[in-house]
Amino acid sequence: MTTFTITDLAKEYQITTRAIRFYEDQGLLAPARSGRNRVYSKRDRVRLELILRSKRLGFSLVEIKELFDLYDSAQRDNAQLRQFLKVLSSKRVRIVEMKKDIEAMLSEIDMFEYQCKRVLEKQDRPKEPN
Amino acid sequence: MTTFTITDLAKEYQITTRAIRFYEDQGLLAPARSGRNRVYSKRDRVRLELILRSKRLGFSLVEIKELFDLYDSAQRDNAQLRQFLKVLSSKRVRIVEMKKDIEAMLSEIDMFEYQCKRVLEKQDRPKEPN
DNA sequence: GGTACCTTGACGCAGCGTAAGGGTAA
DNA sequence: ATTACCCTTACGCTGCGTCAAGGTAC
Numbered sequence: 001m002t003t004f005t006i007t008d009l010a011k012e013y014q015i016t017t018r019a020i021r022f023y024e025d026q027g028l029l030a031p032a033r034s035g036r037n038r039v040y041s042k043r044d045r046v047r048l049e050l051i052l053r054s055k056r057l058g059f060s061l062v063e064i065k066e067l068f069d070l071y072d073s074a075q076r077d078n079a080q081l082r083q084f085l086k087v088l089s090s091k092r093v094r095i096v097e098m099k100k101d102i103e104a105m106l107s108e109i110d111m112f113e114y115q116c117k118r119v120l121e122k123q124d125r126p127k128e129p130n
Numbered sequence: 131m132t133t134f135t136i137t138d139l140a141k142e143y144q145i146t147t148r149a150i151r152f153y154e155d156q157g158l159l160a161p162a163r164s165g166r167n168r169v170y171s172k173r174d175r176v177r178l179e180l181i182l183r184s185k186r187l188g189f190s191l192v193e194i195k196e197l198f199d200l201y202d203s204a205q206r207d208n209a210q211l212r213q214f215l216k217v218l219s220s221k222r223v224r225i226v227e228m229k230k231d232i233e234a235m236l237s238e239i240d241m242f243e244y245q246c247k248r249v250l251e252k253q254d255r256p257k258e259p260n
Numbered sequence: 261g262g263t264a265c266c267t268t269g270a271c272g273c274a275g276c277g278t279a280a281g282g283g284t285a286a
Numbered sequence: 287a288t289t290a291c292c293c294t295t296a297c298g299c300t301g302c303g304t305c306a307a308g309g310t311a312c
Contacts, residue, residue, distance in 0.1 A: 056231050
């Protein structure tokens, strides 16, 4: 079994060990222990990846935990599985909204760049040299 | 001149007046006043829109303020304009990264949905009819 | 004199960053 | 004994939400 230490994961994902411990505090991770030390499995690592991506997309830790819990209980409970599907589709809606924000932002950046560059060009050649 | 009250903007963008005042505290907005009351111009509204979109994309208020300040000084200062262009392109990099996160997330949601639905179908028809 | 706005405080919560102080294994 | 990890505890900052307490305009 491949396992990881907390610093392994911290380095791999460019975060602090503090953050990883905090996710555990909040019930998002539950690594095994070897004495006092935390030992992370591949499954823990996958969870951490999901946490980080979700966070980058603006989801709160509470939200992420709810999804994890729902997913876990959906393995045994059919009603929970249907609920999980519902929540998933609502997340999808939000993500599609974000995609729109991203497109809008990119085109705004394009516009700003275009305008700035025109200003600079004008100043480089004050009188258009025919 | 079209102007807006703080509640106008709060309602339009579905945020609290508290948030709008907070952006002012942080130097991101500087509405005119009519007595003690804040009066927002179209330009203020555009700024607010930019703030909100940037925030939804995970930019910090400090970052947004720096961009605003840079943009303002770029109107007069050529070096600042070049600096502004640099910062813009770094923002673009981050946004493109986010776009990848979004695509990854969407395909993960697709996978989860597909798997869940298969489980449900199996349970609806325990023994494949025919 | 309501009610429907506006104002300025101020306290509280989330999500960590950043030491502080200490144990453990090579 | 130093280096290189690991641990827990705790205080501080950001970005507001949410009262509180009051002023102003119709």
